Amino acid sequence: MQNPLIITIGREYGSGGRQIGQAVAEKLGISFYDKKIISLAAEKSGLCSEFIENNEQRIRGGLMQNFSASAAYAGGFFSHHYLPLSESIFVSQAQVIRDIAAKESAVIVGRCADYILAGRPNTINVFIHAPIEARVKRIMELYQLDEAAALKAIATSDKERGNHYFRYTDLKWGKAQNYDICINSSLMGVDKTVEMLVDLARIEER
Amino acid sequence: MQNPLIITIGREYGSGGRQIGQAVAEKLGISFYDKKIISLAAEKSGLCSEFIENNEQRIRGGLMQNFSASAAYAGGFFSHHYLPLSESIFVSQAQVIRDIAAKESAVIVGRCADYILAGRPNTINVFIHAPIEARVKRIMELYQLDEAAALKAIATSDKERGNHYFRYTDLKWGKAQNYDICINSSLMGVDKTVEMLVDLARIEER
Numbered sequence: 001m002q003n004p005l006i007i008t009i010g011r012e013y014g015s016g017g018r019q020i021g022q023a024v025a026e027k028l029g030i031s032f033y034d035k036k037i038i039s040l041a042a043e044k045s046g047l048c049s050e051f052i053e054n055n056e057q058r059i060r061g062g063l064m065q066n067f068s069a070s071a072a073y074a075g076g077f078f079s080h081h082y083l084p085l086s087e088s089i090f091v092s093q094a095q096v097i098r099d100i101a102a103k104e105s106a107v108i109v110g111r112c113a114d115y116i117l118a119g120r121p122n123t124i125n126v127f128i129h130a131p132i133e134a135r136v137k138r139i140m141e142l143y144q145l146d147e148a149a150a151l152k153a154i155a156t157s158d159k160e161r162g163n164h165y166f167r168y169t170d171l172k173w174g175k176a177q178n179y180d181i182c183i184n185s186s187l188m189g190v191d192k193t194v195e196m197l198v199d200l201a202r203i204e205e206r
Numbered sequence: 207m208q209n210p211l212i213i214t215i216g217r218e219y220g221s222g223g224r225q226i227g228q229a230v231a232e233k234l235g236i237s238f239y240d241k242k243i244i245s246l247a248a249e250k251s252g253l254c255s256e257f258i259e260n261n262e263q264r265i266r267g268g269l270m271q272n273f274s275a276s277a278a279y280a281g282g283f284f285s286h287h288y289l290p291l292s293e294s295i296f297v298s299q300a301q302v303i304r305d306i307a308a309k310e311s312a313v314i315v316g317r318c319a320d321y322i323l324a325g326r327p328n329t330i331n332v333f334i335h336a337p338i339e340a341r342v343k344r345i346m347e348l349y350q351l352d353e354a355a356a357l358k359a360i361a362t363s364d365k366e367r368g369n370h371y372f373r374y375t376d377l378k379w380g381k382a383q384n385y386d387i388c389i390n391s392s393l394m395g396v397d398k399t400v401e402m403l404v405d406l407a408r409i410e411e412r
Contacts (some may be wrong), residue, residue: 012383018264129383135235176380176388177218177335184386195257200402203394 003103003122007032008113009200010127010165010173013157014135014142014150016185016193017128018109023194025107028201033100035110042092090168114179115169124201127174127182128193134186209310210334211326211407214319215369216333216379219363220341220348220356222391222399223334224315229400234407239306241316248298298372301384320385321375331409333380333388334399340392 007024008071018034033041094116100106102118114125131136132154139150164171176182181189181200186195213230217223223239231238239247274348300322306312320331336344338360345356371379382388387406391399 043243112334125387127382147272174382176333176382179382179388180390180393182333182382182385182388184383187386188406192409196402197285200394203398 003120004101004103005201006101006105006113006117006120007107007197008117008123008125009107009109010114010125010128010161010164010179011109012135012174013161014139015128015130015155016065016138016190020185020190020197021107021109021126022127024197024201027194027198028105028107031100031104033064033097033106033108038093038111039051039089041052041096042089046084052135060198104126112165112168115165115171125179127179129175129182130186130187131185209326210307210309210313211321212307212319212326212329213313213403213407214323214329214331215313216313216320216327216367217315218335218341218380219360219367220345221334221336222396225389226334226396226400226403227313227315227332229396230403230407233400233404234311234313237306237312239303239309239312239314242304244299244314244317245295245303248295291362309362318371318374320373321377330387331385333382333385334401335380335388336391377401 005028007021009021011021021034022032025062090112093111097108097111097113097116100108101123102122112131114123116124132151135154136147136150138146139153140147141155143150162173165171171178181197183193183196187193188196189197211234213227215223216228217227225241228238296318299317303314303317303319303322306314307326307329320329323329338357341360342353342356345351345359346353349356349359351359368379371377377384380388387403389399389402393399394402
């Protein structure tokens with residue numbers, strides 16, 4: 001049997017990336033996982049030092065450098081039994097993502113899934129962005145915010161997502177070369193972008 | 207009549223971006239311009255200070271800052287009659303690109319065309335890239351080079367294209383948000399990538 005198809009989606013806040021991912025999963029009849037679902041699954045799976053000990057060797061350069069830096073910051077003593085909480089959460093979520101990819105086709109939004117599954121066959125890494133005006137409009141409508149609040153929320157999210165991605169991958173968030181396909185969702189709109197990604201997935205599945 | 211459709215293509219050396227652009231233009235039955243054709247047209251059009259004087263106001267922030275920097279370097283005296291040659295060439299090529307976009311539908315490869323036409327309706331900005339192994343393979347075959355020479359040519363080109371783009375636009379070459387769509391040409395291969403872009407162009411034309 002062929003490897004299950006995984007589509008990872010990185011996205012700017014307000015670009016419609018999550019909505020696009022959900023619609024692509026529905027149309028392809030495959031599972032959909034976003035940040036929230038993965039966080040919950042990681043919590044449920046339990047977070048213990050044995051688990052992290054068994055899995056951390058599978059984590060590559062970026063994160064391991066970060067482990068060392070964190071350890072140095074904590075006083076120079078480094079052991080996987082003393083991973084800072086944020087790293088433990090990352091390792092646990094990474095395991096959830098690998099478990100999903102091992103057993104079923106799915107769309108996975110966020111959580112550095114592209115990096116965690118790097119090199120995996122039958123994986124399409126997507127990044128969705130949009131011009132700032134379109135993002136502001138979307139966030140204002142979705143969350144009933146005024147323009148200033150929407151702009152602030154976007155700036156905060158961009159910074160957080162960029163920092164999170166860089167912290168765990170050593171790569172730049174939103175750099176074209178890190179993805180298979182990056183799309184401005186305003187070019188064709190959400191529906192046509194979904195269609196294009198569905199077509200792309202079907203080509204890859206063949 | 208609707209504005210002519212312009213597809214600009216930025217591309218990594220060895221990604222097949224030029225070949226993809228040419229095939230897209232053929233399939234859509236529109237003109238194709240690459241770096242070489244644009245350079246020749248700019249040369250033919252003649253390069254004189256009146257021309258630059260008349261056009262430089264249309265050039266935006268990035269380049270104008272650069273004018274000032276160059277002028278400062280030259281001793282603090284700044285006049286458009288004393289533009290350095292590289293800037294004159296850029297201004298002249300930019301005019302060629304705007305003239306093309308005013309009169310006909312076309313695919314334009316390279317020359318910061320995305321930036322020069324920024325804000326123009328009915329314009330699709332594309333960036334084509336590929337993993338380093340695929341680029342090396344392509345360059346080795348195309349130019350009968352060994353692996354080391356191909357790697358060196360790619361590194362040189364990446365640096366030059368990145369520098370050129372940043373110099374004239376103040377933007378980062380290959381940053382997803384600067385394009386409407388970025389594609390790894392190895393995902394589907396050249397032919398299917400061409401098909402996808404042709405479909406996209408037809409959606410936009412409607």
